[in-house]
Amino acid sequence: MSSAGSHGLGHLTPHSAPGVEDSIFDALATAVVMLDPEWRVISLNPAGQTLFEASIQRTRGMHFERLVDLDDEWRSLLLQVQSEHFATVKREMPMVLHSGTQYCVDLIVSPLPSHTQPRLLLELNPVDRLNAISEDAHVREAQESMRKVIKGLAHEVKNPLGGIRGAAQLLARELDDSKLTEYTDVIIEEADRLRTLVDRMLGPRERLATRSMNIHEVLERVRQLTEAESDGAIAVERDYDPSLPEFEADPDQLTQVILNITRNASQAMSGSGRITLRSRARRQYTLGGKRHKLVCSIDIIDTGPGVPDSLLHQLFLPMVTSGTKGNGLGLSIAQMIANRHGGLIQCESKPGDTCFTLLLPMET
Ligand SMILES: Nc1ncnc2c1ncn2[C@@H]1O[C@H](COP(=O)(O)OP(=O)(O)OP(=O)(O)O)[C@@H](O)[C@H]1O
Ligand SMILES: [Mg+2]
Numbered sequence: 001m002s003s004a005g006s007h008g009l010g011h012l013t014p015h016s017a018p019g020v021e022d023s024i025f026d027a028l029a030t031a032v033v034m035l036d037p038e039w040r041v042i043s044l045n046p047a048g049q050t051l052f053e054a055s056i057q058r059t060r061g062m063h064f065e066r067l068v069d070l071d072d073e074w075r076s077l078l079l080q081v082q083s084e085h086f087a088t089v090k091r092e093m094p095m096v097l098h099s100g101t102q103y104c105v106d107l108i109v110s111p112l113p114s115h116t117q118p119r120l121l122l123e124l125n126p127v128d129r130l131n132a133i134s135e136d137a138h139v140r141e142a143q144e145s146m147r148k149v150i151k152g153l154a155h156e157v158k159n160p161l162g163g164i165r166g167a168a169q170l171l172a173r174e175l176d177d178s179k180l181t182e183y184t185d186v187i188i189e190e191a192d193r194l195r196t197l198v199d200r201m202l203g204p205r206e207r208l209a210t211r212s213m214n215i216h217e218v219l220e221r222v223r224q225l226t227e228a229e230s231d232g233a234i235a236v237e238r239d240y241d242p243s244l245p246e247f248e249a250d251p252d253q254l255t256q257v258i259l260n261i262t263r264n265a266s267q268a269m270s271g272s273g274r275i276t277l278r279s280r281a282r283r284q285y286t287l288g289g290k291r292h293k294l295v296c297s298i299d300i301i302d303t304g305p306g307v308p309d310s311l312l313h314q315l316f317l318p319m320v321t322s323g324t325k326g327n328g329l330g331l332s333i334a335q336m337i338a339n340r341h342g343g344l345i346q347c348e349s350k351p352g353d354t355c356f357t358l359l360l361p362m363e364t
Contacts, residue, residue: 034112214246223277245362249341268304
């Protein structure tokens with residue numbers, strides 16, 4: 001916790017006749033709430049009304065406790081500002097609304113002078129939903145340890161595999177009988193198959209070929225490929241935010257990420273159905289413990305039966321599959337590429353509505 005000194009919004013008087021100050025108060029993207037000395041709501045701007053899921057008419061005069069679950073941390077923070085007369089900044093403060101919705105907010109609490117105890121001005125910026133943060137950390141840890149195991153295993157498998165293949169080739173040269181060379185062919189083919197599998201498990205090349213790119217070019221390429229592969233049986237709908245700026249990324253690898261997800265969706269819908277590709281910007285979003293000003297969010301939504309419950313929590317680990325044909329590698333590779341971009345893939349699924357979300361930082 002740190003002190004921020006007196007705060008610039010202290011002069012705002014949202015009760016007075018409408019003026020420039022009121023329109024600033026109303027236009028702020030930051031949620032602002034003013035409390036009287038007993039912590040009853042005096043004023044709440046529109047961003048605050050959205051955050052607290054309540055109108056100013058309903059909340060005026062209401063105790064703040066009826067909007068937010070005031071645990072010890074919240075109470076001592078508000079009391080401290082009132083007694084010490086200093087604005088205080090608190091980053092990533094958990095906040096639970098009366099409705100049960102959980103948020104994580106960056107919070108500034110400033111004292112506003114009054115003739116008795118100070119009133120309080122609260123500025124709140126939601127960072128993320130709490131569960132998104134913990135999931136993020138959990139997924140990353142699991143991926144990291146799995147990657148180490150695979151790297152070690154791949155090394156141990158690939159060396160002897162080269163030896164087996166070479167020996168089978170030498171042996172084939174010594175054999176005249178075509179019946180016997182059929183066996184050496186099997187050895188060579190299977191060794192090659194295993195090598196390809198291990199290479200796929202290791203994932204795409206480490207280095208990204210990044211350039212400034214428009215994410216919609218990638219989405220359009222995926223849309224055309226998906227429609228072509230399904231012979232038109234899968235309709236791909238677009239819901240793009242055209243104002244998304246270009247950002248640095250590897251377009252080929254991102255195409256692979258989104259294709260791996262759309263192919264799963266096509267397979268889950270048995271080759272016919274609807275996929276929606278949606279692009280949006282998210283502001284002030286934390287990914288992998290790092291706060292980003294602007295994050296690009298891509299939703300890939302399908303109308304299939306949904307991810308089986310038994311797979312939901314391990315979906316992004318290699319070799320997790322429900323299919324007989326797949327290797328269970330598509331999503332682990334996609335997650336690996338997203339991580340290399342500093343991003344992340346999340347999934348929410350119920351029958352008829354499965355959504356994979358790719359989040360990528362846009363450092364412009
Ligand atoms: N959109 C989806 N709807 C339903 N289930 C899905 C969806 N996407 C993934 N799954 C489930 O997740 C599993 C893992 O997917 P993943 O892409 O990692 O492997 P795979 O498709 O089985 O094999 P591979 O991609 O290596 O060919 C799938 O087998 C499937 O059961
Ligand atoms: Mg797949």
